Amino acid sequence: MDAITDNIPALLHGIGTTCLLTILGYAFSLVFGTLLAVCRVSPIPPLRWAATVYVEIFRNMPMLSLLVLLAFGMPDAGLLLPLFWTGVLALVLSGSAFVCETVRSGINTVPIGHAEAARSIGLGFFGVLRFVVLPQAFRTMVQPLVNIFIGTVIGSSLCAAVAVPELTYQTQAINNQYAQAVLMFLFVGAVYLCLAFAGGLVGWLLERRLSPTRLLNRHTTRIGAGA
Amino acid sequence: MSASATRVLFDEPGPRGRRRILLLSLLSALAILGVIAVGLYQFGVNGQLAADRWAPFLRPDYIAFLGQGAKGTFLATAVAAVFAFPLALLLALGRLSPFLPLRWVTTAWIEVFRSIPMLLVVYFFLLALPGPPFNVTFPVFWMLVIPMILVSSATTAEVFRAGIRAVDRGQSEAAASIGLTHAQSLRYVVIPQAIRLVLPSLILALVSLLKDSTLGFVVSYNELQYQGKSLVAYTHFLIQTYLIVAFIYVALNFVLTQFAHWLDRRMQRRAASTTGSLVD
Numbered sequence: 001m002d003a004i005t006d007n008i009p010a011l012l013h014g015i016g017t018t019c020l021l022t023i024l025g026y027a028f029s030l031v032f033g034t035l036l037a038v039c040r041v042s043p044i045p046p047l048r049w050a051a052t053v054y055v056e057i058f059r060n061m062p063m064l065s066l067l068v069l070l071a072f073g074m075p076d077a078g079l080l081l082p083l084f085w086t087g088v089l090a091l092v093l094s095g096s097a098f099v100c101e102t103v104r105s106g107i108n109t110v111p112i113g114h115a116e117a118a119r120s121i122g123l124g125f126f127g128v129l130r131f132v133v134l135p136q137a138f139r140t141m142v143q144p145l146v147n148i149f150i151g152t153v154i155g156s157s158l159c160a161a162v163a164v165p166e167l168t169y170q171t172q173a174i175n176n177q178y179a180q181a182v183l184m185f186l187f188v189g190a191v192y193l194c195l196a197f198a199g200g201l202v203g204w205l206l207e208r209r210l211s212p213t214r215l216l217n218r219h220t221t222r223i224g225a226g227a
Numbered sequence: 228m229s230a231s232a233t234r235v236l237f238d239e240p241g242p243r244g245r246r247r248i249l250l251l252s253l254l255s256a257l258a259i260l261g262v263i264a265v266g267l268y269q270f271g272v273n274g275q276l277a278a279d280r281w282a283p284f285l286r287p288d289y290i291a292f293l294g295q296g297a298k299g300t301f302l303a304t305a306v307a308a309v310f311a312f313p314l315a316l317l318l319a320l321g322r323l324s325p326f327l328p329l330r331w332v333t334t335a336w337i338e339v340f341r342s343i344p345m346l347l348v349v350y351f352f353l354l355a356l357p358g359p360p361f362n363v364t365f366p367v368f369w370m371l372v373i374p375m376i377l378v379s380s381a382t383t384a385e386v387f388r389a390g391i392r393a394v395d396r397g398q399s400e401a402a403a404s405i406g407l408t409h410a411q412s413l414r415y416v417v418i419p420q421a422i423r424l425v426l427p428s429l430i431l432a433l434v435s436l437l438k439d440s441t442l443g444f445v446v447s448y449n450e451l452q453y454q455g456k457s458l459v460a461y462t463h464f465l466i467q468t469y470l471i472v473a474f475i476y477v478a479l480n481f482v483l484t485q486f487a488h489w490l491d492r493r494m495q496r497r498a499a500s501t502t503g504s505l506v507d
Contacts, residue, residue: 009358022404043237043240043248044251044252044254044255045252046249046252046256047252047255048260050255056481057477058476059480059484060434060476060477060479060480060481060484061473061476061477061480062437062438062439062440062441062452062473062476063438063441064438064442064452065441065452065469065472065473065476066473068444068452068455068456068469069466069469069470069473072459072465072469073465073466073469073470076273076275076465076466077269077270077273077275077466078269078272078273078501115236119236119237119238124440125236125237127238128236128237133236141492150341153342153344154342154343154344154345156344157344157345157347158346160346161346161444161445168344168346168347168350168412171347171350172350175350175354176354179333179354181350181353181354181355182350182351185347185351185355188347189339189343189347191345192342192344192347193339193342193343195342196341196342197342199475206265212356
């Protein structure tokens with residue numbers, strides 16, 4: 001037990017760093033990924049191509065390869081970034097590719113008629129997306145976005161491999177001193193579980209808010225009437 | 228719907244719209260080229276573009292060295308998949324079983340290993356094995372592959388669960404009506420169809436396994452990422468090696484994901500054609 005009680009400040013610091021990495025990485029991923037998705041469905045070919053290439057590269061690159069490349073490679077190219085921000089950058093680069101794919105397939109689930117109706121009342125490309133398509137697409141995106149959040153939490157642990165003092169790194173450091181691996185594993189595992197659970201909870205609440213039973217009922221009756 | 232949904236987001240542009248799209252295309256192309264140019268300039272200024280830093284990667288010994296890493300990566304991924312996928316199917320069946328304690332245990336297993344970082348599991352394995360009195364040691368290969376199996380079994384179990392639930396209810400009802408027991412109906416009717424349904428997702432699970440195998444970097448198992456590390460220690464071609472290693476991964480995973488998507492589209496077309504004929 002003393003492995004935990006003796007190291008509460010280090011562990012708290014680790015938990016804080018993990019949370020900060022996750023929150024910053026996820027928030028920037030959401031923003032950047034949505035922008036990328038807008039590029040991918042835009043009428044401007046070079047933007048579409050660039051976004052496609054970006055997504056295919058960063059979706060298929062292992063997080064650790066990216067992290068190692070950035071953390072060790074950037075200084076050689078004359079770019080000095082604190083390790084923490086290198087971690088955030090890696091999380092954003094890979095997270096935004098997944099967010100982009102999620103947003104794009106979310107857009108595809110919105111019935112064509114809605115986009116057509118929006119255009120027929122005179123909305124432009126951004127108007128259609130902003131007021132009609134994205135708000136509806138968002139509902140189907142909640143679950144995949146929660147998975148990306150959990151992926152970001154898990155991905156942030158890889159920053160330990162390049163010595164960012166987040167939770168997994170601190171655990172490993174303490175393990176090396178105290179050799180109480182089982183206990184530490186249970187404790188830290190519980191912390192990660194809580195983070196994932198919190199993400200899932202927020203997703204569940206969002207999903208419930210966004211799909212009120214009123215809407216669901218109307219939908220099912222319409223299907224029933226059609227059949 | 229899916230391919231055309233993105234087409235209807237904007238009107239068919241008129242002459243002015245076309246001019247504007249052309250202008251914006253040129254501007255964005257310039258901006259993209261500008262970003263690439265700045266990147267290359269930054270590389271060039273720091274001497275990272277020098278030919279003698281890239282040419283060695285065409286030498287047979289370099290290629291053989293990285294090729295050995297690729298072999299390690301394939302081996303770890305394949306062995307992990309062989310153990311993880313059947314285990315995942317069992318976990319999924321457990322989670323769907325009517326026997327409550329079994330459901331709890333499998334649910335706990337899945338939720339825990341789905342949300343715990345693999346690196347933590349790897350570190351646990353490195354340190355938690357009984358020390359001096361017993362001296363249990365594993366070869367590094369299993370230090371990497373066992374955590375891969377644990378993590379992958381949990382995520383893949385969810386894939387199988389979704390597949391089993393996606394099989395039409397009528398199938399198991401029909402199986403029950405011809406007198407098959409629950410187990411028989413699973414074995415002969417539901418699971419074969421479920422596996423077909425989840426085949427594309429299984430290939431994507433293989434992609435995550437391939438990505439996870441990079442953690443050989445941490446346990447010093449000579450897969451591709453670790454071979455890259457060794458090569459860097461020897462040559463100091465840091466950016467070049469890690470870039471090439473990263474792009475080998477991207478190429479491998481790209482081929483696998485495209486294959487999965489192709490399979491998915493093909494199956495959806497087939498499903499659409501059969502259900503279409505039933506409804507008509």
